[in-house]
Amino acid sequence: MRTPSPPLLPLLRSQAQGDLLALLYLHPEREYSLTEAARLIGVSVKTVHSEASRLVAAGFAADSRRGNVRLLRAETGTPVSRPLTDLLAVTYGPLPVLTDLLAGQPGIRAAYIYGSWAARYSGEPGPVPADVDVLVVGTADRDDLDDVARAAQDRLGRPVNIRRITPAAWAEPGPGNAFLASVRQRPLIELPLATRSQDPTA
Numbered sequence: 001m002r003t004p005s006p007p008l009l010p011l012l013r014s015q016a017q018g019d020l021l022a023l024l025y026l027h028p029e030r031e032y033s034l035t036e037a038a039r040l041i042g043v044s045v046k047t048v049h050s051e052a053s054r055l056v057a058a059g060f061a062a063d064s065r066r067g068n069v070r071l072l073r074a075e076t077g078t079p080v081s082r083p084l085t086d087l088l089a090v091t092y093g094p095l096p097v098l099t100d101l102l103a104g105q106p107g108i109r110a111a112y113i114y115g116s117w118a119a120r121y122s123g124e125p126g127p128v129p130a131d132v133d134v135l136v137v138g139t140a141d142r143d144d145l146d147d148v149a150r151a152a153q154d155r156l157g158r159p160v161n162i163r164r165i166t167p168a169a170w171a172e173p174g175p176g177n178a179f180l181a182s183v184r185q186r187p188l189i190e191l192p193l194a195t196r197s198q199d200p201t202a
Contacts, residue, residue, distance in 0.1 A: 007120045009091040015121075016043045020051050022092035024061055024074040025085045026155075031064070031071040040096075040192065060084070086157075093156050094132045095121070099191045101148045107140040109167050111191040114183050122187035131159040135183060137170045 006015045019041035023032065032040070038048040052072050055061035062075045075081065089097070094117055102111050113121070115133035120126060132152070136145060145162045152160040165180070173180040 007123060007125050008117075009087070014051070015123075016041065016047050017051050017054075018088075018092045019043070019095070020048060021055070021060070021084070022088045022096050024055075024072065025081075025088050026093055026096050028074045028076050028085070031073045033069050033071055037072060042192065089155060090157050091128075094152075094160075095189065095191065097152055097155050098132075098134060098148075098160075099193060101152055102136070102191060103193045105140050105144055105148065107138045108136055108193065109138040110170075111136045111193060112183075113189040113191065114186060118187040118189045121189055124187065129158075131161060132156065134160065134162045135188075136162055136164045137167055138164070139166070140164060 006012055006018055009018055012018045012021075020037060023037060023041055024030075034045050034048045034052060037052075038045045041048070052061060052063065052070075056063050056072075059078060060075055060080075062073055064071050064073075074085075094113055098111070098113065102108060112118075112135045113132060114135055115131075116126065116129035117132050120129060134149075142164060145164060149160045149162045169177070169180065173184075
């Protein structure tokens with residue numbers, strides 16, 4: 001049974017297709033094994049294999065072999081490569097871009113996207129999100145987080161707001177903390193910081 005088109009970009013056939021395209025096109029210098037791609041976007045290897053075969057057949061991705069490992073990369077030499085990259089950056093881009101930028105930052109226990117982008121990613125219909133809201137749990141330096149927000153804004157083409165809270169506040173928010181109460185009641189997309197691997201054949 002076909003899944004509904006994703007609200008972030010209804011032109012696509014599935015959420016997995018959008019996540020895989022964003023992973024490839026926002027890292028055009030990288031090759032990914034199907035296993036690594038599946039781990040990074042949080043789906044099964046079977047799903048990645050199916051989506052990869054469609055993208056390769058349509059000329060949106062290229063594949064190669066290294067031993068028994070099938071490697072996948074963006075096909076960057078076509079007329080649609082640049083506009084497709086831009087479109088993916090402003091729709092599916094927040095998850096891979098913010099994961100890249102925050103994965104190496106010290107003092108981060110966890111990080112989440114919340115607000116309208118998280119709602120669209122979770123399947124709630126609505127208008128295109130005007131900005132991206134990020135919640136960082138930990139003790140990361142605020143100036144470093146401001147630098148990350150600016151770098152992410154440049155890549156995503158929209159404002160990025162990063163708010164930091166302590167691990168204690170996240171674990172046990174006080175009864176008067178209306179912000180955290182609101183955030184917990186709405187969709188939260190955790191950034192997979194621990195899964196960001198540098199081994200393309202993993």
